[in-house]
Amino acid sequence: MITYPFLDKGATIGVTAPSSGVGVEYQELLKLSTGRLKKEGFQFSIGETASTQAKAKSAPAKIRAEEFNAMMSDEHIDIIIPPWGGELLIEILEYIDFDLITNKWILGYSDISLLLMAITLRTGIATAHGTNLLDLRGKYFDETTAQWQAVLSTRSGDSILQHSSQKYQREWQDAKPSPYVFHLTESTVWRTVSTDTVHLQGRLLGGCIDVIRHLIGTPFGNLQYFQQQIIHNEPIVWYLENCELNTTDLRRSLVQMKLAGWFEHCSGVMFGRSAANKPVEGYTAEDIYQELSEELQLPIIYDIDCGHVPPQITFINGAYAEIVVEAGKGTVKQYFRP
Known part of the structure; x- marks a missing residue:
């Protein structure tokens, strides 16, 4: 629990x-x-x-x-x-x-x-x-x-509902301090692969893929124990964000997660906005999301409010969540279920 x-x-x-x-x-x-x-x-x-x-x-x-x-x-x-x-x-x-x-x-x-x-x-x-x-x-x-x-x-x-932001920050402007800290100038759009509307449910897990991938194969990354003994095989919704990886490194990381069984009992994957995701020979992040969706036969949501391109929703690892994306807007309702 x-x-x-x-x-x-x-x-x-x-x-x-x-x-x-x-x-x-x-x-x-x-x-x-x-x-x-x-x-x-x-x-x-x-x-x-x-x-x-x-x-x-x-x-x-x-x-x-x-x-x-x-x-x-x-x-x-x-x-x-x-x-x-x-x-x-x-x-x-x-x-x-x-x-x-x-x-x-x-x-x-x-x-x-x-x-x-x-x-x-x-x-x-x-x-x-x-x-x-x-x-x-x-x-x-x-x-x-x-x-x-x-x-x-x-x-x-109890539960709590959060909504996608109205605007996000494209770049830091340290020379122009903002009373809000962030300079929110760009319209937020949550995007999906394949379908315009996505509805996900499951236990939330995630973080910065640059670093959490290094838990795989260690005593600190025993996902199977967590799935079987703590959440009793309820589905997982992954939220991931990329800080510094180019697209081929991101792809390698996701394949490693797949081969390690981290996408088993998964109901969907969400990706945060990223200032990284540098294409390699025309291979883009959108290509990766499409491939992952086809391989896992799962819905993929991307450009969500998570990570190094602020602002970000507060995601609770372990909480049960319902995520709905429609017409570029998203809601995240988290249930604090044992």
Whole structure:
């Protein structure tokens, strides 16, 4: 069964960096983010790794893991939100004490999705794929990003509905700070392969494919155990997003998932918008989605609000979801079913 944490008002947020910390040049962004959330009543416990960064990581693997383990077992910390993603979270997995994992939310994306996936697969505790801490520094939240609090404050047994965004950000404009953080200029369209209308149902799992693919074949990626012992062979709806892979690398990753059995008992696959997906000899992401749909005989949805092209919906690993896409618009209703 799936266990769902609950975010209460006035919660204490633990800020640790299991991947990358915040270097000196970005310290002001961390202060803005914590200050913004303090105005909403949140308290903070900030770890040492949050403010250090060298050689593509916040600290050596054991130090990062020790700080995460300490925050996870600290009864005064209610939720853990890393500052952002990074590159080398995979180094800490062997040092995480999964027996210490308690029923508290972890929220993030990018490299953090590797940790989220490992925890949900191993423990059955739901984890939250969504905004990172530094993207919560704006004076205002756009409607899609703002839903993170409502989603994480949904009680076990209840449900919550989210809608596709109206607009998305094509590119970062750091020289022109926005009170919403993101510069939402492009019209959002959720697209589908083969049919104009798609209706999916199943347990959500996913994250950044660049990193979660590396769980395959490890003790932290035992999907068969999760399917059989935790969700009792209910279908899975995968949501995936691509940070840096060109199309042939994305294709290799999806074939690896298929050969490893990760698409068995699957009812559909969703892909986030991506600024990567660089075609190779005319081989495009759309070609990949078409091929995957034909091979798996499953519906494919793409350009959804997920990942490195914001804003993004808050997806809960382990939640039962109903996803409907029609005329370019999408809804995601998540049921916090055990």
